[in-house]
Amino acid sequence: MILDKKLSVSASPHDHSKDTVTRIMLDVVIALVPSLIAAVFLFGPQTLIVSAVSVGTCVVAEYFSRIVMKRHQTVGDLSAVVTGLLIAFNVPTSMPLWMVMLGDVFAIVVVKQMFGGIGMNFVNPALATRIMLIASFPTKMAEWNAPFTWKNEVMTTASPLAEIKNIYRSGAISNASFEGKDLPSLLDMFLGKRAGSLGEVCAIALIIGLIYLLARKVIKITIPLAYVGSFAVIMFIAGGFNLTFLAYHILSGGLLLGAIFMATDYTTSPINFKGQIIFGVGCGVITALIRLFGNLPEGVSFAIILMNILVPHIEHLTTPKPFGTVKEKKVKEAKE
Amino acid sequence: MSFKRPEGVLKAVKQVRGGVHVSHHKNTAELPVVRINPPQKIVLPMQQHIGAPCEPVVKVGDIVSVGQVVGDTDKFVSAPIHSSVSGKVVAVGDVNLPSGVVTKGVTIESDGEMRQYEGIKPPVVETREDFVKAVRESGLVGLGGAGFPTHVKLAFPKEKNIDTLVINAAECEPYITVDYRECLENSKNIISGIQLMQKWLEIPNVIIAIEDNKPQAFKALQDIAGEFKVKDNVKLMTLKSVYPQGAEKMMVQSATGRRVPPGKLPADVGCLVMNVASAAFIGRYMRTGRPLVSRSMTVDGSAIKEPKNVRVPIGTSISEIIEFCGGFKEEPEKILSGGPMMGMAVFSTDVPMIKSNNAILAFAKGDAELKKERDCIRCGRCAQACPMSLMPTLIERYAKIGDVERLNKIGINVCMECGSCAYSCPAGKPLVQYMRLAKSVVREAAKK
Numbered sequence A: 001m002i003l004d005k006k007l008s009v010s011a012s013p014h015d016h017s018k019d020t021v022t023r024i025m026l027d028v029v030i031a032l033v034p035s036l037i038a039a040v041f042l043f044g045p046q047t048l049i050v051s052a053v054s055v056g057t058c059v060v061a062e063y064f065s066r067i068v069m070k071r072h073q074t075v076g077d078l079s080a081v082v083t084g085l086l087i088a089f090n091v092p093t094s095m096p097l098w099m100v101m102l103g104d105v106f107a108i109v110v111v112k113q114m115f116g117g118i119g120m121n122f123v124n125p126a127l128a129t130r131i132m133l134i135a136s137f138p139t140k141m142a143e144w145n146a147p148f149t150w151k152n153e154v155m156t157t158a159s160p161l162a163e164i165k166n167i168y169r170s171g172a173i174s175n176a177s178f179e180g181k182d183l184p185s186l187l188d189m190f191l192g193k194r195a196g197s198l199g200e201v202c203a204i205a206l207i208i209g210l211i212y213l214l215a216r217k218v219i220k221i222t223i224p225l226a227y228v229g230s231f232a233v234i235m236f237i238a239g240g241f242n243l244t245f246l247a248y249h250i251l252s253g254g255l256l257l258g259a260i261f262m263a264t265d266y267t268t269s270p271i272n273f274k275g276q277i278i279f280g281v282g283c284g285v286i287t288a289l290i291r292l293f294g295n296l297p298e299g300v301s302f303a304i305i306l307m308n309i310l311v312p313h314i315e316h317l318t319t320p321k322p323f324g325t326v327k328e329k330k331v332k333e334a335k336e
Numbered sequence B: 001m002s003f004k005r006p007e008g009v010l011k012a013v014k015q016v017r018g019g020v021h022v023s024h025h026k027n028t029a030e031l032p033v034v035r036i037n038p039p040q041k042i043v044l045p046m047q048q049h050i051g052a053p054c055e056p057v058v059k060v061g062d063i064v065s066v067g068q069v070v071g072d073t074d075k076f077v078s079a080p081i082h083s084s085v086s087g088k089v090v091a092v093g094d095v096n097l098p099s100g101v102v103t104k105g106v107t108i109e110s111d112g113e114m115r116q117y118e119g120i121k122p123p124v125v126e127t128r129e130d131f132v133k134a135v136r137e138s139g140l141v142g143l144g145g146a147g148f149p150t151h152v153k154l155a156f157p158k159e160k161n162i163d164t165l166v167i168n169a170a171e172c173e174p175y176i177t178v179d180y181r182e183c184l185e186n187s188k189n190i191i192s193g194i195q196l197m198q199k200w201l202e203i204p205n206v207i208i209a210i211e212d213n214k215p216q217a218f219k220a221l222q223d224i225a226g227e228f229k230v231k232d233n234v235k236l237m238t239l240k241s242v243y244p245q246g247a248e249k250m251m252v253q254s255a256t257g258r259r260v261p262p263g264k265l266p267a268d269v270g271c272l273v274m275n276v277a278s279a280a281f282i283g284r285y286m287r288t289g290r291p292l293v294s295r296s297m298t299v300d301g302s303a304i305k306e307p308k309n310v311r312v313p314i315g316t317s318i319s320e321i322i323e324f325c326g327g328f329k330e331e332p333e334k335i336l337s338g339g340p341m342m343g344m345a346v347f348s349t350d351v352p353m354i355k356s357n358n359a360i361l362a363f364a365k366g367d368a369e370l371k372k373e374r375d376c377i378r379c380g381r382c383a384q385a386c387p388m389s390l391m392p393t394l395i396e397r398y399a400k401i402g403d404v405e406r407l408n409k410i411g412i413n414v415c416m417e418c419g420s421c422a423y424s425c426p427a428g429k430p431l432v433q434y435m436r437l438a439k440s441v442v443r444e445a446a447k448k
């Protein structure tokens, strides 16, 4: 019995895991959903509009830039959806929609596609966009909506982060320093009842997202832990070992959103364990320094972007030696 | 699956890094090995092993019998080839290997009698050299899939101080169950093979390493060890079932904690690794003198009607083997010689199976589909899976731009093409192909 049919021939292996790029991106989207739901509760239906517009713009921008560049279509991998959601999460709910759309186009076309598309951009598109928006529209990017008003009403009060900065600058910190200040309680901070960007405020929702990503093995805990851990150590020391101060710092600004969803972006973070530790610690240290000594409102975006730029170097330094390579030191010792 | 380590069985000394958890598909595990009907015709390629090809020593019209040498060479790294049927040589000339490579070969038409060659008698072994020579004459090559002539491995110089013989029964490739069957059905030969190697090669310690998803194999070997009064320097060991546990360097590390440096062999760290079926063959050969003329193989896959473990005369055509297993139940899209991780897709079923061939797997459409290749997202899964600590995604990039210096620095040549990286890649990258490309880039550069 000879088969006349053409058999397909390909290189080994002939079996593959079920992971696909699309499935991974879908998992990230799913992990962002709790934060989106929390945002709707906190800031009202406008959050949905901002998110939808942002996602839509990113997807369309991805689609057309691939066509214009005559490259194979990648819109189906859902990475543009992730970018769109993250950009929405990084702006205040009251942000004018055209500004959001401008940011989306910038992220997809300039930061991502001009460098070759998925896997090739060297900084995180959503963060680059956040920085671009802060530079272009500083006031709009700092007009926070008050939670549970559900109107596009802007809070006049300073963000919690600015308030803690004042406390830090006003001298020695004790639990009394926090009394009578215009700060939400720590529980409110945890639940997200505070001023901030759309998706960064609700710590518990972000942590649920993290647990999902870990359970699905989309990311490892290495970078978030190294980031938040190193940040916490510095803040704990700087705050004179005051736990309240530390807790406010961890829960305010975009630290958790950044550590969980942006610093772990595959494309712009190192692949190896050692590299991930260096990267995470670098993010933590820079964020802490900016928050303690800098004049910028928030350090997370800058810290991650700076470390993004260093990734090729980190990678170079931490490339593992192939299996069985004997360490030079040991060779010397053996000779002696 | 939870697994309780039987008493007296060792735990792996050091678990290897990386690897992948493949689905095992050991569907044929409980099927005893059955003998295939003698084939009417066999084709014996002169290159069934790594090393120098043999030259035919018979000519058209010669009458040969089972076990008679039909191809040999005086090169050291090679192994003679014996007829697996009795009958008449009908052709000597170019034949296809399963890979599509053309080599010299001998075609023999069987007379159906399977007459044994008169010259077959148990080898007389008095020295270590006799032992190695006998193994060479048996035609044995690594039966685990690599096909490296066994006697070359055994002929290590004394100053290598080999102190541990590792018997590899990991069988980490999905589907394949012949090594497992060997443990159950042939435990006596395994033990006698081991004892002979210990005796003639003066290797004090033996570790028989089996993945922990095969509890019955432990039991069979433990029972027989008791019967044979095996000394307690022969130990059983469980290994985690993770692919590629059975790769030589992985094996050495799991069993002894020693790491084989890049470009070195297990012998350089005092180990000899041998596949369990090869060990069993040595046991039987030293008793009977019957050379390697047949072997067990697993026939399975979604397109095969009756999956089986079969004992097949070397040189039988793949189509005949499949026919013996009921033929196809669905139109096959892809047929593999070997396992799904490292096996090779054959272009036709009209090719002979060879000594190193431990499985034939046929898959229907849908089970053979590849993922569409997309851009790398730098997820790191390939690097995490690589047991050799390589960074396949970077290697791909360096290979494409021809960066030889970086390829060397990253250590491309330790890649054993196990396929763990490509298996785990969500972007469907044919990384093994890129690893081969990288190696050829480095090779070309070295020539200049």
Ligand code: SF4
Pocket (backbone or CB within 6 Å): B385, B386, B387, B388, B389, B390, B392, B414, B415, B416, B417, B418, B419, B420, B421, B422, B431, B432, B435
């Ligand atoms: S790079 Fe080579 S050794 Fe590493 S996983 Fe891929 S095929 Fe295996």
Ligand code: SF4
Pocket (backbone or CB within 6 Å): B375, B376, B377, B378, B379, B380, B381, B382, B383, B392, B393, B421, B424, B425, B426, B427, B428, B429
């Ligand atoms: S597994 Fe595939 S997608 Fe992930 S880093 Fe490696 S090559 Fe890139």
